[in-house]
Amino acid sequence: MGVQDIIEGKRQWRAHVARVKALPPDYQIVYKEIQRYYFKVGPVGLAEGDLLSGIVDFFEEGAAAGTGVMDLIGPDVAAFCDDLIKDTPTYADLYQASAAEGSGSPGA
Structure with a gap:
């Protein structure tokens, strides 16, 4: 990984974080809980960025439609x-x- 890759990443x-900050406050809270959960659980593809950005896309659509975040994702x-x-x-x-x-057992 070169310097340009690090800069681009x-x-x-930063663009992703700006999108999250543009969400309504209740969406931001739930997003941060989701992010914390995934950082703890550690899905292998998390670093590629598709999962979290997909959630932001989903949340942006829900917020634009006026849907409450818990109505969007459910109670859990x-x-x-x-x-x-x-x-x-x-x-x-x-x-x-x-x-x-x-x-495996030693010597087996």
């Missing part, structure tokens, strides 16, 4: 998050798989 992240933020990544491996999954491979 920062530019894209974690369940909403889990549904979005249900077929995506997480870093926890990768760790568990590697631990299971390494737990």
Whole structure:
């Protein structure tokens, strides 16, 4: 990764943050909870940026339609998050798989 890639990545992240800040306050709160949840759970593709930017797109559409954020995602933020990544491996999954491979009995 070169310097230009780092600069471009920062530019894209700043633009993403500006989009989040333009959302209504209740949408911002829920977005930050979703972001915190994903940073904790660690879906493998999170760094590519498609997941979080897709959520911002979804939220922008909901806000423009005048829909409340909880009406948009449902009452359980974690369940909403889990549904979005249900077929995506997480870093926890990768760790568990590697631990299971390494737990074979010695000398077997």
